[in-house]
Amino acid sequence: MRFPTRTQVAIIGAGPAGLLLGQLLHRAGIEAVILEQRSADYVLGRIRAGVIEQTTAALLDQAGVGARMRAEGLVHHGFSLCVDG
Secondary structure, eight states: OOOOSSOSEEEEOOSHHHHHHHHHHHHTTOOEEEEOSSOHHHHHHOOOOSOOOHHHHHHHHHTTOOHHHHHHOOOOOOOOOOSOO
């Protein structure tokens, strides 16, 4: 594996936060390297989010990685509480 000769940022962990941060930095023109001890198949195969808040969904869209979420995700329309009937 080759790394850029001058990397500005090192990100430890290729979980959702590390991968999103890497994408946002890339889009901003900032070189970064993401270090992960597990294999790529392991990281990509994990389902990590059950619910994504609206702000996070907007950030994924801004980062250019929200298309699959929009295509395959289920929209949660809230819930109702009932007390004493």
